Amino acid sequence: MLSHKTKYALKALLYLAQQDENHISRTIEIAEGASIPKKFLEQILLDLKRGHFVGSKQGKYGGYYLLKDKETITLADIHRLFDGAIALLPCASLNFYERCSDCVSESECLLRHGLMTIRDETLKAMQGITIASLVKK
Amino acid sequence: MLSHKTKYALKALLYLAQQDENHISRTIEIAEGASIPKKFLEQILLDLKRGHFVGSKQGKYGGYYLLKDKETITLADIHRLFDGAIALLPCASLNFYERCSDCVSESECLLRHGLMTIRDETLKAMQGITIASLVKK
């Protein structure tokens, strides 16, 4: 399941993707437009900025705008930024690999292979969902 | 990501699936064989029993055994029993449907459709992984 943070991030990106080119959206505008607690959204937008998905303009008349092309921002990207690994266990993850604490022998683990198969299929599906594809729907 | 509970449940089922037909495994035996904290495993086995995946025999020489055919126990089943919904949001779930608290209009939600697509693909993949397929690997 997605955390609220990830869901809010996606909703915020969808909001930004629906604005006119060159439009800058204030946090409060996004918060009200997408039903997201404003203070929480501030954090999320900063994270999205650090991830180079959005850009910002500071000071009066400042705000946020989409930095990356909406065709290139995928569900997988946002999931990884906020919720981390796509794989079902860290030992089956590409970007967040970690050995299981209870693992005796990774090479002999019966679970791992199956979970890597799932990871590949889920990842492919999640990379197929972009902000643009969601807006078009 | 899977919770430890779900991971342990899968490891316990894999352990049982590898025993001889008619063999009954004590909790301590499964715990040591699959590196699972014994007391935690007790709870998990009870849950698996309530889900009709395993059967038990009480008293001396008692223990647990696979109740369902290992070909029919899927990753999706165990995920649902312990971690709940497969979908990324409750509003996109088949078995754990719930409206989002921040949802203004479900029919106009841009996220939901994409998440239902992901759910269908993930579910299909997870239903393709069975205890038997994991053991065979």
Added chain:
DNA sequence: CCTAAACTATACTAAATTTATAGAATTTAT
């Protein structure tokens, strides 16, 4: 240069969930 309006940064808190552990009760074979 002052002020209002906005983003930025860090710390904190409350609630929920997860990961167990403890202990007593019950069941069964011998």
Added chain:
DNA sequence: ATAAATTCTATAAATTTAGTATAGTTTAGG
């Protein structure tokens, strides 16, 4: 009767999540 096992309920510790608070910085415009 006893030992060995499951069953049940409660509790505790740790972690994560969701959200709030507060102070600081930046910028446009008068």
